[in-house]
Amino acid sequence: DHLRHVESMATLPSGAGKISHLNAVILGEALASEENDLVFPSEDFSRQALVSSPAQYLELYRKSIEDPARFWSAIASEFYWIQKWGEQVYSENLDVTKGDIKIEWFKGGITNICYNALDRNIEAGNGGKVAIYWEGNELDQDGSLTYSELLEKVCQLANYLKDIGVRKGDAVVIYLPMLMELPIAMLACARIGAVHSVVFAGFSADSLSQRIVDCKPKAVITCNAVRRGSKVIYLKDIVDAALVESAKNGVSVDVCLNYENKSAMKRETTKWTEGRDVWWQDTVPKYPTTCAVEWVDAEDPLFLLYTSGSTGKPKGVLHTTGGYMIYTATTFKYAFDYKPSDIYWCTADCGWITGHSYVTYGPLLNGATVIVFEGAPNYPDAGRCWDIVDKYKVTIFYTAPTLVRSLMRDGDEASNFSGFTCNLCYVTRYSRKSLRVLGSVGEPINPSAWRWFFNVVGDARCPISDTWWQTETGGFMITPLPGAWPQKPGSATFPFFGVLPVIVDEKGTEIEGECSGYLCVKNSWPGAFRTLYGDHERYETTYFKPFPGYYFTGDGCSRDKDGYHWLTGRVDDVINVSGHRIGTAEVESALVSHPQCAEAAVVGVEHEVKGQGIYAFVTLVDGVSYSEELKKSLTLAVRKQIGAFAAPDKIHWAPGLPKTRSGKIMRRILRKIASRQLDELGDTSTLADPSVVDQLIALSDC
Numbered sequence: 115d116h117l118r119h120v121e122s123m124a125t126l127p128s129g130a131g132k133i134s135h136l137n138a139v140i141l142g143e144a145l146a147s148e149e150n151d152l153v154f155p156s157e158d159f160s161r162q163a164l165v166s167s168p169a170q171y172l173e174l175y176r177k178s179i180e181d182p183a184r185f186w187s188a189i190a191s192e193f194y195w196i197q198k199w200g201e202q203v204y205s206e207n208l209d210v211t212k213g214d215i216k217i218e219w220f221k222g223g224i225t226n227i228c229y230n231a232l233d234r235n236i237e238a239g240n241g242g243k244v245a246i247y248w249e250g251n252e253l254d255q256d257g258s259l260t261y262s263e264l265l266e267k268v269c270q271l272a273n274y275l276k277d278i279g280v281r282k283g284d285a286v287v288i289y290l291p292m293l294m295e296l297p298i299a300m301l302a303c304a305r306i307g308a309v310h311s312v313v314f315a316g317f318s319a320d321s322l323s324q325r326i327v328d329c330k331p332k333a334v335i336t337c338n339a340v341r342r343g344s345k346v347i348y349l350k351d352i353v354d355a356a357l358v359e360s361a362k363n364g365v366s367v368d369v370c371l372n373y374e375n376k377s378a379m380k381r382e383t384t385k386w387t388e389g390r391d392v393w394w395q396d397t398v399p400k401y402p403t404t405c406a407v408e409w410v411d412a413e414d415p416l417f418l419l420y421t422s423g424s425t426g427k428p429k430g431v432l433h434t435t436g437g438y439m440i441y442t443a444t445t446f447k448y449a450f451d452y453k454p455s456d457i458y459w460c461t462a463d464c465g466w467i468t469g470h471s472y473v474t475y476g477p478l479l480n481g482a483t484v485i486v487f488e489g490a491p492n493y494p495d496a497g498r499c500w501d502i503v504d505k506y507k508v509t510i511f512y513t514a515p516t517l518v519r520s521l522m523r524d525g526d527e528a529s530n531f532s533g534f535t536c537n538l539c540y541v542t543r544y545s546r547k548s549l550r551v552l553g554s555v556g557e558p559i560n561p562s563a564w565r566w567f568f569n570v571v572g573d574a575r576c577p578i579s580d581t582w583w584q585t586e587t588g589g590f591m592i593t594p595l596p597g598a599w600p601q602k603p604g605s606a607t608f609p610f611f612g613v614l615p616v617i618v619d620e621k622g623t624e625i626e627g628e629c630s631g632y633l634c635v636k637n638s639w640p641g642a643f644r645t646l647y648g649d650h651e652r653y654e655t656t657y658f659k660p661f662p663g664y665y666f667t668g669d670g671c672s673r674d675k676d677g678y679h680w681l682t683g684r685v686d687d688v689i690n691v692s693g694h695r696i697g698t699a700e701v702e703s704a705l706v707s708h709p710q711c712a713e714a715a716v717v718g719v720e721h722e723v724k725g726q727g728i729y730a731f732v733t734l735v736d737g738v739s740y741s742e743e744l745k746k747s748l749t750l751a752v753r754k755q756i757g758a759f760a761a762p763d764k765i766h767w768a769p770g771l772p773k774t775r776s777g778k779i780m781r782r783i784l785r786k787i788a789s790r791q792l793d794e795l796g797d798t799s800t801l802a803d804p805s806v807v808d809q810l811i812a813l814s815d816c
C-alpha cells in the first residue's frame with residue numbers, strides 16, 4: 115500500500131519533458147516570471163547536489179518508506195552512540211482505535227546530542243572551525259566561537275548547572291535573546307540530560323510565568339536587557355515579575371542566572387534579588403572547561419517547547435533525544451544541500467522551533483558554521499540582512515515569508531527617500547554573490563514574494579527550499595531538495611524521506627491525485643513529538659482523534675496534477691501572524707480579562723506583510739462607551755498577557771456577536787466581515803439574531 119502511494123504520488127511535472135522549456139527556465143538563464151510556473155535548478159547546481167534528480171530522490175524516498183528501520187538506522191550509525199539501540203528500531207501506534215498513541219525511535223540506544231554536535235565534530239578535526247558567528251544589534255558588534263571554544267563554554271555552564279543541583283530530567287527555562295549564550299545554554303542542558311524549555315523573549319511576564327508553573331524549572335537563565343533596533347527591552351524585569359507570579363501559583367525557582375548584556379544595560383541599574391540572582395559573567399567562567407557527558411536513552415526528553423493551540427492553554431510539545439537528533443541533522447543536510455564550506459544563516463529566534471532545529475541542533479550536528487543575529491532585520495535600515503550576507507559570505511539564507519514581504523516593501527520605499535531610480539537599492543547595493551541556497555518557513559509563501567526572493571535576492575541563481583513543518587514535527591516534512599526537483603513558486607513540493615503525507619476529506623478518507631483537503635501523516639518519523647507535557651490525553655485528542663489512524667497537522671493542503679503540495683494555511687482556530695502561531699482563544703481570553711470587555715471573538719485576516727493579521731471583535735460591558743483610549747487599553751491587556759507580537763491589528767466594536775441559537779459564535783461570518791467580503795456572508799438565517807450582522811457592518815470603520 116505504501117509503495118503504491120509513493121509511485122502514484124510523484125510524477126515529473128508535465129513541463130519537465132519538454133527539453134526546450136527546460137533549457138529556457140534553467141536558473142540563471144531566465145527569471146522566474148508569471149509565465150514560468152516551473153523553475154529548474156541549473157545543471158551546475160544539480161551536478162554538485164547531494165540529490166541531483168527526481169529519479170535519485172524517488173529512489174531514496176522509496177527506500178525510506180519501504181524499510182524505514184533500515185533507512186534510518188544506516189543514517190543513525192553515522193552518529194556516536196555508546197550503546198546501540200535495540201532490535202526494534204522504531205515502534206509506533208498512530209491509531210487511537212488500537213490503543214494509546216505511542217512513537218519510539220532507537221529505544222535502548224544511548225547517546226548525547228551535545229556530544230554529537232560538538233565533541234564528535236572536534237574529534238573529526240573541526241575544533242578550529244567557526245561554529246558560531248555572532249552579529250549584534252549594532253553594526254560594529256560581533257564575535258565568534260570555534261567548535262572547541264563553544265564546547266568549553268558549554269562545559270562551564272553545564273558544570274555550573276550541575277553544581278546548583280540540576281540533574282538529568284530536570285527542566286531549565288531559558289529566556290534569552292539571540293546571544294551566543296542562548297545556544298550555549300541549550301547545549302549545556304542537553305549535555306547533562308536536563309530538559310530545556312526556551313521561551314521566546316518576546317513573551318510577557320504572564321506567559322512566561324504560565325510556562326514556569328507548568329514545567330517547574332530548577333533554574334531560569336536570562337539576561338538583564340536587550341537592544342532590538344532602537345528599542346531596549348528589560349528582560350530581567352519581565353523574569354522578576356514572572357517569578358513573583360509563579361510563586362503565587364506555588365512554583366518558586368531558586369536560581370535565576372543573568373547574563374549581563376552590557377551594550378543594552380549595565381549591571382549597576384539592574385534590579386537584584388539577593389540569594390536568587392547570579393551574574394553569569396561572575397560565576398560561570400570559574401567552572402572547568404570540560405564536563406563529562408550524561409549519556410541518555412534515545413527516548414529521554416531533550417526539550418519542551420510551548421506552542422499555541424485552539425484552546426487558551428499553551429501546549430508543551432515534548433521532543434526526545436535520538437530521533438530528533440537524526441531527523442534534524444538529516445533534514446538540514448538534504449533540504450539545504452549542505453556542504454562543509456557553507457556559511458549558514460537562519461534568521462529565526464531560538465525561542466521558536468525553527469531556532470531549535472535549524473539554528474542550533476541541525477546545523478551544529480553537521481559541523482556547520484552558523485550565524486546568530488541579535489538585532490532586527492531592518493536596523494539600521496532594510497539592507498541589514500544583505501550587509502550580513504556580504505560580511506560573512508553567507509551561502510545558505512533561511513528566513514520567513516513575512517520578512518521577505520517586508521523587505522520587498524522597504525525595497526520600494528528606498529527610492530522614495532533617496533530619489534534613486536533603482537527601487538531595489540536596499541538589496542542590490544550589496545553583492546550577495548556568496549548565496550547559493552535560499553529557504554522559507556513559517557507560512558505559505560505567496561508566489562510574488564517567492565519570485566522577488568528568487569529573482570532579486572538570489573539573482574535568479576539560488577533554488578528556494580520552501581520547508582513545511584511544525585513545532586510538533588521537529589523537522590522538515592514537505593520540502594524541496596534544491597538540486598532535485600523543478601520548483602513551482604509557492605509550493606513546498608514533495609515529502610522528505612520517510613514521511614507519508616496524505617490528504618483526507620472531512621470523513622477522514624484519503625483522497626488521491628489532484629485534490630484539496632486536510633493534511634495528515636500516515637506514519638511516524640524520527641523527529642515526531644512524543645507527547646504534550648503532562649497531558650497525553652490532549653495529545654491524542656488534538657492530533658490523533660480527528661482522523662483515526664493519522665497524525666492531523668491542522669493544515670489544509672492541495673495536491674496538483676504533478677503531485678506537488680500546496681499548503682493553504684490552518685484549518686483550526688490558530689492564526690499565523692508573521693510566521694508565529696497564535697491561538698484565537700488565547701487572544702480572546704486576554705481581551706476578556708479586561709474589566710470593560712464582555713466578550714471577544716478573534717479571527718485571522720489577510721495581511722500584506724504579516725501573512726495574517728489579528729482582527730478582534732469586542733463587545734463591551736453594559737454602559738461602557740467606545741473610545742480610542744479603550745482600544746489602547748484592550749491592546750495593552752493582550753501585550754501584557756501574551757506579548758507585543760500578539761497585539762490585535764484591528765479592534766472592531768461589536769454590540770453583539772453572530773451566534774447560532776445554541777450560542778455558538780459563527781466565525782465564518784466574522785471572517786467575511788473582517789475581510790470586507792460582504793457579498794459572501796452566506797446564510798445568516800440560522801443566527802439567533804440576524805440583525806447583529808448589519809450592526810457589525812455599520813461599525814466597520816469605527
Ligand code: PRX
Pocket residue numbers: 421467468554555556557558559580581582583584585586606667668669681682683684690693694695
Ligand atoms: O500552518 C503551518 C505553518 O506554520 C504552522 C506551524 O507553526 P509552528 O509550529 O509555529 O512552526 C513554524 C515553523 C516550522 C504549520 O501548521 N507553516 C510552517 N511552514 C510552512 C507553513 N505553511 C506553509 N508553508 C510553509 N513552508
